[in-house]
Amino acid sequence: TTAPHIDDDDDDENLDRFFSRLYQQFVGKGFLGILCARIANALILLFTIWMSGFLLLCVDWQCLRTTCAENAEHCDIVRDCVVIRHPLRGSKRFIKDAIVCSYLALATAYLCWNMARLVHDLPELREMREFCRKKLGLSDREFWTVTWVEIVERLVHVQETGALRLNRKGRNAVLDERDIVARIMRKENYLIGMINKDVVNTRLELLSILCKKDAWLTKSVQSNFDLAVFNWMFDGKFHVRKDFYDVEALRKRFKTLAVVNFFLSPFLAIFMTFYFVLHNAERFYHQPSAVGTREWSSIGFWRMREFNELPHFARWRLTAAHKYATRYVSQFPNPITDICAKFVTYIVGAFAACALLLALVDDRLLNAYIGNRDVFWLTASLGAILATSRAFIVEENVAFEPNLAIARVVAHTHHFPKHWRKSAHKLEVKNEFTNELFPLKATTFFDELIGIFLCPFVLWYPLSDSAGDIIEFVRNSTSRVVGIGDVCSLSVFDFSKHGNKRYGANTNARKHMRSRQGKMEKSFLSFTEAYPDWNPGDHGNEVLDNLRRFAIKHENVVMSKSLHFGGGGTLPPRSMSPTTVTPPGSFHQYHNSNIMRDSSIFRERDNHCAKKKRGKSFVGIDGTPSLSSSNRFGGKSTLRGAVSATGDGGGEQQPLSSSIVSGDEELPLLDAWLASTASSHQVMQCFYERALEREEDDSANNDSNSDYNDDINVFTEDEEEGNANFIDDIAHVLSSPPGQATPNVDLI
Numbered sequence: 001t002t003a004p005h006i007d008d009d010d011d012d013e014n015l016d017r018f019f020s021r022l023y024q025q026f027v028g029k030g031f032l033g034i035l036c037a038r039i040a041n042a043l044i045l046l047f048t049i050w051m052s053g054f055l056l057l058c059v060d061w062q063c064l065r066t067t068c069a070e071n072a073e074h075c076d077i078v079r080d081c082v083v084i085r086h087p088l089r090g091s092k093r094f095i096k097d098a099i100v101c102s103y104l105a106l107a108t109a110y111l112c113w114n115m116a117r118l119v120h121d122l123p124e125l126r127e128m129r130e131f132c133r134k135k136l137g138l139s140d141r142e143f144w145t146v147t148w149v150e151i152v153e154r155l156v157h158v159q160e161t162g163a164l165r166l167n168r169k170g171r172n173a174v175l176d177e178r179d180i181v182a183r184i185m186r187k188e189n190y191l192i193g194m195i196n197k198d199v200v201n202t203r204l205e206l207l208s209i210l211c212k213k214d215a216w217l218t219k220s221v222q223s224n225f226d227l228a229v230f231n232w233m234f235d236g237k238f239h240v241r242k243d244f245y246d247v248e249a250l251r252k253r254f255k256t257l258a259v260v261n262f263f264l265s266p267f268l269a270i271f272m273t274f275y276f277v278l279h280n281a282e283r284f285y286h287q288p289s290a291v292g293t294r295e296w297s298s299i300g301f302w303r304m305r306e307f308n309e310l311p312h313f314a315r316w317r318l319t320a321a322h323k324y325a326t327r328y329v330s331q332f333p334n335p336i337t338d339i340c341a342k343f344v345t346y347i348v349g350a351f352a353a354c355a356l357l358l359a360l361v362d363d364r365l366l367n368a369y370i371g372n373r374d375v376f377w378l379t380a381s382l383g384a385i386l387a388t389s390r391a392f393i394v395e396e397n398v399a400f401e402p403n404l405a406i407a408r409v410v411a412h413t414h415h416f417p418k419h420w421r422k423s424a425h426k427l428e429v430k431n432e433f434t435n436e437l438f439p440l441k442a443t444t445f446f447d448e449l450i451g452i453f454l455c456p457f458v459l460w461y462p463l464s465d466s467a468g469d470i471i472e473f474v475r476n477s478t479s480r481v482v483g484i485g486d487v488c489s490l491s492v493f494d495f496s497k498h499g500n501k502r503y504g505a506n507t508n509a510r511k512h513m514r515s516r517q518g519k520m521e522k523s524f525l526s527f528t529e530a531y532p533d534w535n536p537g538d539h540g541n542e543v544l545d546n547l548r549r550f551a552i553k554h555e556n557v558v559m560s561k562s563l564h565f566g567g568g569g570t571l572p573p574r575s576m577s578p579t580t581v582t583p584p585g586s587f588h589q590y591h592n593s594n595i596m597r598d599s600s601i602f603r604e605r606d607n608h609c610a611k612k613k614r615g616k617s618f619v620g621i622d623g624t625p626s627l628s629s630s631n632r633f634g635g636k637s638t639l640r641g642a643v644s645a646t647g648d649g650g651g652e653q654q655p656l657s658s659s660i661v662s663g664d665e666e667l668p669l670l671d672a673w674l675a676s677t678a679s680s681h682q683v684m685q686c687f688y689e690r691a692l693e694r695e696e697d698d699s700a701n702n703d704s705n706s707d708y709n710d711d712i713n714v715f716t717e718d719e720e721e722g723n724a725n726f727i728d729d730i731a732h733v734l735s736s737p738p739g740q741a742t743p744n745v746d747l748i
Contacts (some may be wrong), residue, residue: 015166016183016238021128021157023184026148028311030140031129032482038118042111049107052274056089056100096214103267135164137186148310149531175483177531181308186238187230188305189491190474195302196519199473200225201466202458212435218451219269221458224261228459238485240273240478248622250467258459265452271451277447292391293441294326300437304413306493315528321412325438328405332430333394341392348386355379381412402430414522415682476513490515493524495539502691503684504546519689525680551683554690585703 028034041327060081068075075081089099096409132138136154138146158164159174166175182189196218202216228250235241243249283290296304296318305314355375358365366376406424410416416436422430439447449456479497480487490498499505503518524543528536536544 018616019180021124022151023130023148023310025125025128025132026143026146026151030143031125032140034125035122038114042114042118045107045114046279048271048275048456049104049111050272051278053100053104053105053276056096058082058084062345068406074585099266100270101271106264106267107271144302148312152180152531153533155180157722177534178492178527179481179484180309181310181527182481182484182491184310184371185308185491186485186487187226187233187308187490190230190233191225192302192305192307192519193477193488193490193515194473195299196516197473199466199469201462201469203462204454205662207454213447214432214492215436216447216451216454216458217302218448218455219298220261220448220452220455221463222298224257224455224459225463228463229256233474234305234486238478240474245471245475247468250471251464254459254464258456261452261459262456265455267358267454269449271310272449275555276449287387291388291440291442294434294438295439295441295444296322296325296330297439297444297447303437304415306526307488307493307520308416308523308527308528313526317414321409322464324405324408324412325433328409329397329430329434329438330398330401331400331402331405331425332427337392338394341389344389345386345393348389352382352386353378368694387520393413393705405435410685411682413519414526455457473608485724488521491523492539493520493527493536495520495543499539504543504550504686504687506542506546507747518684522681523686534684547680547687550687552691556688 024034024558025031028037060083064077065082068077068081086100088094094145127694129140132143133159135152137153138151156163156174156176159166159192187424191200199267200217202221203214204216207216208214232250232253233240301314301318317484355378358375359379366374370378389488402424403422406420406429477489477498478486479492479494480486481492497509498506498513498515498520499509500514500518500521501508503521505521509515521543524536524540525547528534528540528544
């Protein structure tokens with residue numbers, strides 16, 4: 001059994017679908033995991049439709065508020081307040097019931113569409129399970145623990161051995177890691193580039209002034225953007241359609257979707273509200289403090305996501321940065337809110353203590369009434385208020401170090417705008433961080449809910465106006481790769497077209513072609529960390545060599561900057577140079593040998609060496625050579641081993657151990673991988689800052705040289721004028737007859 005239709009040279013779409021399904025197989029933890037998840041989602045959708053229809057059509061809320069509330073002991077809610085009737089009969093509630101029935105009909109149609117998709121995808125899921133089992137040697141159980149990097153290495157290996165043929169038109173080379181990921185993220189890479197260049201404009205002027213929110217990239221807006229742009233972008237060979245470059249056609253698609261969303265928005269809002277309440281009501285009841293927790297926003301996710309970075313890698317980074325982001329926000333306490341929260345906590349706590357005292361006297365007093373409510377209800381309500389108010393009390397004895405806190409966030413997110421440098425203590429930076437990137441969970445829900453109603457206006461006005469910029473970006477940032485099709489040139493790490501010398505590239509492209517904040521260079525560095533055996537090519541190796549030389553030459557600079565990243569398992573190595581001599585068994589040696597050794601800038605990348613350093617392999621069911629398993633998070637396979645650059649590049653690199661020592665802590669493998677990644681990115685950040693300092697010094701020298709040259713020019717003019725006068729005086733003396741009085745001439 002081979003991959004379905006993979007060998008068909010004329011069907012490029014099959015390769016994109018094949019790799020996407022393989023990634024879904026990894027994310028879903030195998031065939032059974034995907035099947036169970038999709039069935040469970042369908043049942044959840046069915047239950048949500050039934051529950052919302054029951055509550056909106058069958059429950060008599062007026063009866064609950066009056067009859068049952070006044071005579072609660074003898075009230076049977078199902079008998080007295082549940083009414084089964086025809087929803088469209090009766091003039092009093094006809095409009096309301098018609099809206100509810102329309103919502104239920106649309107939701108049911110969506111449920112049926114999901115079930116039809118499941119039935120349609122079932123044969124492909126079975127085929128993928130057979131391919132993974134027979135060609136890659138992975139059973140459903142092994143998908144629970146296997147890493148994506150190992151899956152890709154197995155896929156490359158079966159191509160190298162000839163057991164699988166994934167043809168690329170015009171060349172016989174094996175599809176490598178970047179080719180595979182580029183097909184999976186063909187559309188997402190364009191969106192990442194557009195957001196990085198601020199091409200996607202979702203700003204509504206009036207609301208941005210009132211809500212202080214510049215971007216409304218909610219999930220509804222994003223899904224409609226995908227329909228308008230990416231669903232019309234490629235042809236069957238994954239080349240950008242010629243008619244896609246029609247700006248007016250793109251504007252028309254945006255406005256058409258705006259009209260459709262205008263009529264669908266009430267029904268979407270009803271479903272989203274019910275789903276949110278049913279999903280989070282129990283949690284908020286038992287953990288009221290969860291209201292004050294924060295999470296990364298949708299726009300924050302896309303701003304921080306890098307080129308060729310699959311979603312699970314991005315979630316790893318943002319999850320690791322979450323606690324540091326929370327710590328940064330806590331650096332800016334509101335004293336008024338803190339005082340009010342402490343006051344409410346004290347008062348409510350006193351009443352709660354009285355209620356508990358009554359329970360200690362006699363537990364039957366919990367059924368006694370105070371006003372219209374019994375003591376038990378009051379105790380539960382006071383407990384919820386108490387937990388909520390405590391969430392807003394500021395933690396005491398917290399040092400005010402916002403620049404240190406934001407540095408630890410940047411170590412994972414790699415998002416560091418220029419105006420944040422040395423300004424993390426300013427409220428403008430904090431407000432931008434909390435409002436746009438890291439809002440409260442409750443705020444995120446209300447933004448998504450309001451975004452459903454704002455989506456038609458976002459599509460009609462700002463997105464339609466930015467259609468020309470979107471087309472221009474696609475035109476300038478598209479590269480045609482043989483055997484893959486058209487992809488975003490930023491995602492293929494084209495340093496000759498988009499390089500930035502400030503981040504280690506040897507070429508400096510025009511400013512409008514470079515990615516902002518070195519996004520492409522940072523993405524390249526993360527990709528080399530995630531896929532340790534990928535060969536980055538000549539231009540990529542030049543970038544790594546530049547960073548390696550910088551790290552060795554400016555070791556003290558990197559060490560001083562690395563203090564910002566201490567703690568939490570992300571401390572970069574104390575010594576950035578692989579040749580530094582450290583005492584055996586010291587902390588320096590642990591860090592140098594375990595973390596920075598696996599950093600991409602110190603890893604030798606040679607395909608011939610990698611192929612020779614093959615580890616133990618086993619044979620699949622059909623006789624295909626497959627790989628042995630690797631650790632869960634390290635991404636290290638024993639088949640395609642890499643060589644560590646120690647000194648001259650000698651020595652074989654060993655896989656990461658089960659834990660890595662950092663000070664007095666033992667770091668899990670995920671933290672070790674993040675530490676290695678943060679180290680490489682820290683070198684790049686130091687390289688960038690040193691480049692800026694060098695440019696500022698050059699600019700200052702040019703200014704001083706300009707002043708000096710002006711002075712020299714003035715002095716030269718005066719000197720030339722004096723010399724001319726002196727020559728005239730000498731000539732006058734020599735031409736004068738003897739004995740004639742002549743002016744005094746200072747020959748000296």
